[in-house]
Amino acid sequence: MKSFLLIVIFTAIVYFIGLVVEIYKKYIRKDKAHVWENRLVAFILSVGFGYVMYKVFPISYMSGTYTEPSIFDAVAYAVAIYVLQLPACLAIWKPLVKEFMARKMKSL
Numbered sequence: 001m002k003s004f005l006l007i008v009i010f011t012a013i014v015y016f017i018g019l020v021v022e023i024y025k026k027y028i029r030k031d032k033a034h035v036w037e038n039r040l041v042a043f044i045l046s047v048g049f050g051y052v053m054y055k056v057f058p059i060s061y062m063s064g065t066y067t068e069p070s071i072f073d074a075v076a077y078a079v080a081i082y083v084l085q086l087p088a089c090l091a092i093w094k095p096l097v098k099e100f101m102a103r104k105m106k107s108l
Helices: 002-028 035-056 058-061 071-107
Strands: none
Touching: 002 035, 002 071, 035 071
């Protein structure tokens, strides 16, 4: 049950970061942001949420035993979130935002 809860929270964070990055690209920067700027935003969000996950759910939490969390837990969470947010952004949010923009343009 603990690992299921961790996976659900982790997945929600990954999809949330993908959505925030897509909103940043389309609405805040109006498609004028460079690729590295988008990656930097995703990296900063991943590090922030990775640190929160490190404080709330140490990696030893899944095994049922508690050991003192190390900074490597935070790095592992941040890297995993950063790597997984791009497919979430491309697979889920990009088509939805594109469809929303098309509907918005039709209504104008």
